[in-house]
Amino acid sequence: MKRKNIQNSNGITISDSIVMSVKQKHPSMRKLFSVVITLIGMLSVIMAFLGMFHFRYEKSTVVTAFICFAALHILVAVRGQKLLGVYFISVLSFLFLAYRKSATLVMGFKFVYNIIYKSAFTSKINYYKGLKSALEVSSVTTLFVFYIWLLAIVICYFTICRPNPVLPLMVTFPLLEIGMYNGIKMPVFWGILCIAYWLAILAMSTIDVGEYSGGQSGFVRKNNLFFPKRHMKLKVTERCGMFIITSVMLLAALSYGYLKVTHYKRSDSINEKRRNITEAVEDFSIDNLGESLANLSNAFGFNLDYENHKLGNLDHVRYKNITDLTVTLEKPVYGAIYLKDDTCSVYRDNEWFKLPSSNYKSKVFDDFNDYKMHPQCFPATMFRCLIQDDDENTIWIKNSPRKKKHVYVPYGIEDFGKLKYENDTNVIPDGEKKGESSYKFVNINTDAFKELFNMQYDLKQSIGDLPVVIGSSQSTPDVSMRSVFSASSITDPKWRDKILKYCTENDLISYDDYFTFDNSSFDFIYVDPSYLYEHGEVVMTKLMQESYRDFVYQNYLDVPDTAEMEEVRQAYSDIIDREHGNTAHDVFSVLDDIRIRISATSTYSLEPGKLPSGKDFVNWFLLENHKGYCTSYASSGVLLARMAGIPARYATGYIISENDLKSGKKNKDNTLTVEVKDNRSHAWAEIYIEGLGWIPYEFTAGYTSGEITTEPTQPTTAVSTSASDISTTTTSGSSTANNSNTSAVSRTTVTTTVLSTVTSIAGNGGKGIKIHIPKFVRNLFILILFAALLVMFVRARRAIILKIRDKHLTTGEPETRIRYMYSYAEKLLSEMNMQSENGNFKQFASEVEKWYGDIAFEKGSFDLLTDVALRSAFNSTKPSSDELKKCEKMLSSLSASLFKKSSRFDKFRLMYLNVLVKGDQYEDR
Incomplete structure (x- = not known):
């Protein structure tokens, strides 16, 4: 076909090209392609998820549900507008039945999450406890059926009717990422097929080759040539989707073959990083923002050091079994080694703080600095005095990169001139490489001291x-x-x-x-x-x-003067109010009785739950929750010791047991190297013994000098005949008193357990099972629910406004209808920057016709609307039905023109915020 070029005096050439459309020779495959892509999307995500975990459910029921829901919604989507009402009924039915079956769905979720939790963290302990195994199959099956139903609703509509990747991605990606975040291996074929579906639906929503807005005059400029816009439409979205899926699977097959040949395996470090990110996201809390941000940044590889001593802000603790410290000893030691990082003395608002600097403005601290004799060195000097042994030992400590900013110091250090002292609490090596330190020390722990004490006590008895x-x-x-x-x-x-x-x-x-x-x-x-x-x-x-x-x-006996602390004091009054002296024998007698009572009424657990708002941490642990880990035991022990008149403070760091030392690496120079894992991070109490100084004291159940267990313990029901294991004498001085104490502890244990159980059941409405959803899942669900409610509100508002407008424009008296028509036309023209001024309607009509006649509507139709509206308003002349139809046609053309010339954002605004156009009725024009 020849092209006619016309060149004017300005050098601009206008080319008039002819556009032809031809009948297609082959039947359209668009619907078939869209159905295939839909089935690929549904099947791949289900098979990928089920391939990562092993659930107990009725497979036949789930398969039947998949076939039925997929067939129904594909049929409705293919038929288009004719059967979309069925879609609406399906959505309402889904919401109604999900509400009716909410209890079963929640239980099914808990069973599913238990499987995911145990697989992700290689644990034998269920996250949700107290579930009846007989209900597992039915509840999990119900949950899967409802998910398949939701999947069919979303994927079928947004793949066949209106290709859009947002909602399909929202209902598929989180399901798979549950496993991927936790390092669970996904079936390669189904995982790649699911990714191919995501890419296909993304392409289908964005690729539309050769499609123009249509119906509009204008030119397309190429250099100095101007071509009339063509109106040909060439829809190839489904074909592009199939092409992308085929390409992705072919590329995956080639990559898989290459990986098989090269024996590639994903590194454990990648799996560990994904798991760290998951834990950081799940543990994120606004209440603990600083530590949450630090954990999240560390999970992504950015070292943000943040630490506080806030208690009860975490509902669980997870260990990653990674090395935090590498410790080398010159020679073996007796008992556990405590490596202290920090010491706190003030308990306030469920948090431990250091003593104010003003408290250290005492002459005694000037003497410490002047005479180079500090409280941190008291225990080593006095212990050597007692054992009459000048044998020295050396310890070398090397921190991991993530602990590089911390300093860890053993008890019983000797001052050899390269140490700096922080008041009476911590020690800082001077001149050491950051993250590395070494000390001369005598290992000080409670068991070592007690052994010496027992020997001297036996000698005294003789x-x-x-x-x-x-x-x-x-x-x-x-x-x-x-x-x-x-x-x-x-x-x-x-x-x-x-x-x-x-x-x-x-x-x-x-x-x-x-x-x-x-x-x-x-x-x-x-x-x-x-x-x-x-x-x-x-x-x-x-x-x-x-x-x-x-x-x-003066400084280490303070206890908050609150009602909660008074309750704790009353509960332990039989121990802390007992008269005793300040001798080592008396101090250990009281401390051991406190330790035994706490162990008898509490359980060591890494999942104690989060502290309820308004509660005191120590009161909640000792009298209500009865579950906790080292921070709970240490904090409670310190405050109870202070109530008994024994100076105590709170310390954190790491503990190395005798078993850890035995499993260490023996070096060629006879030194011993031990890798200290993160599960040895610990909190304990420091007790002041007159004549010796500050020594560590262990209140935590399951922690001894020989071994350490982080598995849950059960409350002990028996009290040893010797509270401190110092002598054969009973704790209270007589067998009668000891029996009385034992009975008191037993009664307390039983009573506390019963009250705890009753409180738990009462607080849960008598159901006995407390529903707990992980914070990350709960927040995501709330976000999705809020978004869904917002969308529903906007769409409902739009539907109501459109219905009212249609009613005003199509029904009622002609005078009223024409008035609404003109008002609606003014709103549309205002969006096109056309507004009447000074009430000159005829002049305004002339301007509108000049700019938009034969462009946005049929020429003369707005003049007609203006004339009819003026006659109706001032001459009381009723518009004829023919005039009303022409005016309606003009409004329809004007709104369509406004919509098609608008940007995507303006289209959204006009459709949903201003509600001036329908939008969907213009898609195929």
């Missing part, structure tokens, strides 16, 4: 009430617990000068250079003066302790 002398051959010495010393007799000149200066500055000199101090390390152990003269550091330590003791009792 010689009577006289004190045991350390460093002397005397068996029954005649000595006083408070001794007189001469500073000049100290053999070490460094310590001699320091001791003399300290005693002089603090007015401890009685005459000449003599001073007195308590020579007992504990209530019955007396150190031989000759040993003290040779070890001036012990004398200095004991002098410092006498000054430091006042600070300890």
Whole structure:
């Protein structure tokens, strides 16, 4: 066909090309292709999900539901407008029956999530407990049937009727990502087929080759050539979808063959990262925003260090079994090793804080700095004094990258000149490489101290009430617990000068250079003066302790003055109100009784649940929930010890048990290396023992020096005959009292358990099963529900407005109808920047005809509408039916023109916000 080119004087050439349309020779395959793509989408997502997990359900019922729902909704979608009412009925039926079966669906979800949880975290423990296994098959089957129904509604409509990837992706992707996030292997074929469906539906919604708006005049410019717009439509969306699916599957087959040949396997690090991201997302909480953001950033590989000591903000704890520290010991040690990271002293609003800096403005801390003797070193000095052993040990600690900013210190360290001290709490190595540290130390733990204590206690029992002398051959010495010393007799000149200066500055000199101090390390152990003269550091330590003791009792006995704490005090009054001294024997007797009572009434669990709003954490753990892990036990133990008059504080870090040390790697130089996993992170209590200093004390059930278990424990029902395991004497001093204590604990255990059960059932409406949905799933469901309600509201509003407008335009008196018509025309023209001014209707009509006549509507039709409206308003002339029809036609053309020339956003605004056009009726024009 020849093309006629016309060139004007301006150099612009107008080319008049002819467009032809021809009849297709082959039958259309569009409907068949769309049905095939729909079936691929439904089948792939179901098979991919079922292939990742092993559920118990009725397969025949699920297969039947798939066939029936798929066939029904495909048939309705293929028929188009004629049967779309069936779609509406199906959606309403789905919502109604889902509401009626909500209890069964919730139970089915809980069974399904238990399987997913155990597969994802390799656990044998169900996330939802108390479910009846007899109901598993029926409830899971019901859940799957309803999901298939929902899948058919969404995929069939948005693949066949109106291709759009948004809702199909929303109902398919989360289902598969549950497994992928947790590192569960997906069936390769079905997974790739599902991805191919997503790409196909995306292409079908965006690719429309050769389709133009149609019906509009205008030109398309190419360089200086202008061509009239063609009106040919060439719909190939379904063919493109099939082409994409075929291409993706072919590419997947080639890739799979290559991977098989090269034996490629996805690394464990990728699986671990996906699982970390999942856990961080599920644990995200606005209440714990800082830590949640830190966990999320760390999961994606960005190290954001954040830590606080807020209690009860997590409903569970998960360990990843990754190495946090690598510890090397010069020689084996006895008992567990505690590596402290932080120490807190103030309990307020369910959180632990450090002591205010103002509390440390005491002269004793100036003395610590001046004389290079700090409370952190007291235990090592005194323990060496008691065991009369100068054997040293060395520990090297290397942090993992994610713990690089932390410093971990063992108890019993010795000051060798490269340490900085943070008041009386923490120690910071000076000059060490960041993330690496080493210390000279004597391993201090409760069991090691008790063993020494038992030996001395047995010796005391054999010689009577006289004190045991350390460093002397005397068996029954005649000595006083408070001794007189001469500073000049100290053999070490460094310590001699320091001791003399300290005693002089603090007015401890009685005459000449003599001073007195308590020579007992504990209530019955007396150190031989000759040993003290040779070890001036012990004398200095004991002098410092006498000054430091006042600070300890002033700052480490505080308990919040609240009703919740008073309830705890009353519940444990038989232990904490018992008269006792400050000797080691008395302190351990009380602490052991507290530990036994907590173990008797509580269960160690990594899933204790989140602290209810308005509750006190310690009160909730001890008197209501009775479930918790180390933070619960340590916090409760510290506060109960303080109530009993024993100075205590809260410490965090890591614990290494004897079993961990035994399984360590023996090196060629006879050192021992232990990899400390994240499940050894821990919280414990620090107890102040007069004459020794701060030592760790373990309140957590299942934690001993020999072994550590993070599995759930059961409350103990028996009380040992010796609360502290120090001697064969009973806790209360007599067998009668001990039996009384045992009965009291047993009664408390039974009563507490019954009350806890009754409270749990009552709080759940008597159903006995508490519904708990993971926060991530709950938030996603709320978001989807909100979006659905918003869409329903917008569509309902639009339908009501359109119905009212159609009623006004098509029914009623002619005068009323023409008035509404003109008002509607003014609104449409206003969107096209045409507005009448000063009430000059005829001039406005002339301007509208000039710009849009024969473009947006038939020429002269708006003049007609204006004339009819004016006659009706001022001459009381009724419009004829023929005039009304022409005006209706003009409005329809005007609204269609406005819609087709608008951008996508304006189309949405005109259809759903302003509700000026119908939109859907113009699609095929």
